[in-house]
Amino acid sequence: MxxxxxxxxxxxxxxxxTHGTIGLLRGASMYVAAVLGTGILVLPALAARVAGPASxxxxxxxxxxxxxxxxxxxxxxxRFPDAGGVAxxxxxxxxxxxxxxxxxWFFFGVQVGGPVVAILGAQYVVGAFGGPGWLIVVVGxxxxxxxxxxxxxxxxxxxxxxxxxxxxxxxxxxxxxxTSLPVVRLDxxxxxxxxxxxxxxxxxxxxxxxxxxxxxxxHIAAEFRNPRRVIPLATAIAIATVGIAYLALQFVTIxxxxxxxxxxxxxxxxxxxVTLPAYGAWIIAGIxxxxxxxxxxxYLPALSKLGASLxxxxxxxIWIAKGAERGAIPRRALFVAGLIxxxxxxxxxxxxxxxxxxxxxxxxxxxxxxxxxxxxxxRLLERWSAGASVxxxxxxxxxxxxxxSCSRASTSSFPRRLRSSPSRSCSTKGGPVSxxxxxxxxxxxxxxxxxxxxxxxxxxxxxxxxLTREDSRSRYAPGTEFAMDIITMIGNTGTYLxxxxxxxxxxxxxxxxxxxxxxxxPTEVFHLQDSAERGIPASAFNGRDVAGKAVxxxxxxxxxxxxxxxxxxxxxxxxxxxxxxxxxxxVLVGIDSLNIDNTEGTGERPAHTRLLAAGIHVVEHLTxxxxxPASGARFTATPPRxxxxxxxxVRAYARI
Numbered sequence: 289m290x291x292x293x294x295x296x297x298x299x300x301x302x303x304x305x306t307h308g309t310i311g312l313l314r315g316a317s318m319y320v321a322a323v324l325g326t327g328i329l330v331l332p333a334l335a336a337r338v339a340g341p342a343s344x345x346x347x348x349x350x351x352x353x354x355x356x357x358x359x360x361x362x363x364x365x366x367r368f369p370d371a372g373g374v375a376x377x378x379x380x381x382x383x384x385x386x387x388x389x390x391x392x393w394f395f396f397g398v399q400v401g402g403p404v405v406a407i408l409g410a411q412y413v414v415g416a417f418g419g420p421g422w423l424i425v426v427v428g429x430x431x432x433x434x435x436x437x438x439x440x441x442x443x444x445x446x447x448x449x450x451x452x453x454x455x456x457x458x459x460x461x462x463x464x465x466x467t468s469l470p471v472v473r474l475d476x477x478x479x480x481x482x483x484x485x486x487x488x489x490x491x492x493x494x495x496x497x498x499x500x501x502x503x504x505x506x507h508i509a510a511e512f513r514n515p516r517r518v519i520p521l522a523t524a525i526a527i528a529t530v531g532i533a534y535l536a537l538q539f540v541t542i543x544x545x546x547x548x549x550x551x552x553x554x555x556x557x558x559x560x561x562v563t564l565p566a567y568g569a570w571i572i573a574g575i576x577x578x579x580x581x582x583x584x585x586x587y588l589p590a591l592s593k594l595g596a597s598l599x600x601x602x603x604x605x606i607w608i609a610k611g612a613e614r615g616a617i618p619r620r621a622l623f624v625a626g627l628i629x630x631x632x633x634x635x636x637x638x639x640x641x642x643x644x645x646x647x648x649x650x651x652x653x654x655x656x657x658x659x660x661x662x663x664x665x666x667r668l669l670e671r672w673s674a675g676a677s678v679x680x681x682x683x684x685x686x687x688x689x690x691x692x693s694c695s696r697a698s699t700s701s702f703p704r705r706l707r708s709s710p711s712r713s714c715s716t717k718g719g720p721v722s723x724x725x726x727x728x729x730x731x732x733x734x735x736x737x738x739x740x741x742x743x744x745x746x747x748x749x750x751x752x753x754x755l756t757r758e759d760s761r762s763r764y765a766p767g768t769e770f771a772m773d774i775i776t777m778i779g780n781t782g783t784y785l786x787x788x789x790x791x792x793x794x795x796x797x798x799x800x801x802x803x804x805x806x807x808x809x810p811t812e813v814f815h816l817q818d819s820a821e822r823g824i825p826a827s828a829f830n831g832r833d834v835a836g837k838a839v840x841x842x843x844x845x846x847x848x849x850x851x852x853x854x855x856x857x858x859x860x861x862x863x864x865x866x867x868x869x870x871x872x873x874x875v876l877v878g879i880d881s882l883n884i885d886n887t888e889g890t891g892e893r894p895a896h897t898r899l900l901a902a903g904i905h906v907v908e909h910l911t912x913x914x915x916x917p918a919s920g921a922r923f924t925a926t927p928p929r930x931x932x933x934x935x936x937x938v939r940a941y942a943r944i
Contacts, residue, residue, distance in 0.1 A: 397653025409580025595621030790934030
């Protein structure tokens with residue numbers, strides 16, 4: 289029986305794709321809205337109150353500190369443009385559990401800030417014109433609805449709206465600053481430190497939150513045109529824009545209002561009251577509306593994409609996953625986000641619009657996300673730098689150039705005929721993740737060593753010397769020596785691939801396998817670590833396109849590898865799951881457990897029998913699958929070309 293069905297895989301994604309929705313200006317406007325936020329309404333006055341004129345030093349200090357933070361997220365987003373955003377970065381560096389935590393904190397915790405932003409904007413609008421307290425709730429809902437509706441039409445529409453909102457906001461802020469210049473008095477910078485450097489420190493702590501928000505846009509990074517070029521540029525534009533805006537506002541707040549700079553919680557209203565008294569209420573109401581809608585319009589697409597990715601990765605019901613892919617609109621996740629925000633609105637009403645507990649929840653979850661995100665960033669950047677870092681950070685300005693991710697290794701010591709352009713040194717000495725300038729490779733194979741028991745009852749490999757280094761010295765010139773060793777092992781050792789020959793006499797052997805069924809396969813990873821059942825049913829694959837792809841089953845059982853626990857209770861693929869995957873036209877199925885079949889049953893092997901009959905390769909004993917995203921990786925597992933042999937160890941890896 290000769291079998292050899294070949295399904296062509298899709299081409300590898302290009303690192304220079306340009307068909308996204310978000311260009312440079314739209315991207316920069318999204319960043320500006322997410323970061324500038326409602327802070328411009330209150331922070332200049334609060335900072336002036338605690339630090340006096342020296343508060344402008346606080347703005348400058350936080351601006352400088354925000355550059356590596358913003359640059360870190362820009363570097364990660366440009367290399368891993370995925371709807372999971374920070375959760376994807378965390379998965380790559382810290383694993384699936386940490387990724388789930390960061391995703392939940394953002395989707396359920398940071399999202400608390402949505403109704404808070406709407407109510408804050410409403411308070412300024414109602415405060416500017418006067419009105420009863422219940423009107424704040426009505427205006428807050430009115431502020432929230434337009435961004436929600438616009439985002440249901442996708443980023444092409446919401447991105448255009450954001451560009452308009454950000455342009456208007458910057459125009460109004462520039463107008464407020466310009467009209468305040470005639471009443472500026474530089475002598476109001478004296479005394480410069482009325483509250484000492486302690487006050488400056490307090491002001492810095494306030495402005496830290498003014499420069500937060502860089503993580504939000506990571507969730508829509510896949511929607512950028514050419515993310516590797518546009519995201520760093522958009523980030524740089526946003527850093528400059530936000531920094532100039534806050535520095536200018538702080539300058540005029542101090543020099544135009546003088547001792548009264550910190551007396552009012554609404555410095556913008558005070559400024560326009562001094563310079564444009566007839567339009568003060570209208571200007572402050574307009575700024576509040578624009579800022580609130582802009583922040584919501586920037587965060588809603590991030591939240592909806594994240595929600596869809598959580599469904600895709602198995603952390604939320606699969607129903608919510610639709611729309612996680614590039615170019616799609618995650619309306620289901622947006623609907624769920626709307627319901628969550630509605631519940632938070634109700635909570636605000638119950639507490640009498642007391643924003644404090646909700647702000648604490650929002651900021652606490654934001655801190656947690658940032659902590660995990662930055663830890664993941666340090667881990668990943670250290671791997672990229674591979675020894676060329678200073679104090680754990682790359683010595684190059686990686687956040688300004690998406691191509692500067694690994695150290696340049698000199699090749700001057702090589703013979704001229706072997707030299708090429710300077711190479712990137714990103715070795716991790718066999719670690720689970722390594723990288724080059726535009727790719728990350730995830731190791732998925734177990735290490736083979738003498739005495740390793742892969743499958744109970746099968747012999748362990750033995751390694752014996754054929755020629756030792758000591759013996760070789762007599763055969764070669766002085767200083768030249770070699771080691772040649774013999775390894776004796778069964779084909780079912782370590783991480784290995786089964787060809788049809790393994791199951792069927794006359795089936796395709798290892799020498800007959802086609803490379804296009806083994807190399808750089810588009811991949812879908814199913815994260816099943818939390819499953820309560822051993823058998824993996826067909827329903828586990830619902831809602832995912834697996835045609836022409838490698839399907840990898842991440843059960844987490846590899847944690848028991850090379851221990852007695854590995855031999856019993858292992859997860860496996862059910863017969864109905866096998867039939868479903870064959871019908872869908874998969875190319876390869878891999879699993880990180882003892883066997884793709886149930887070895888504790890009657891001795892039947894439906895997975896091996898049907899998959900190999902259909903020409904679908906099987907890879908068993910994989911590891912580290914929890915580090916892979918659900919979609920977007922490319923899988924490779926190539927055995928040597930051995931004639932008349934059905935199973936052999938592979939160096940399996942994924943390229944992200």
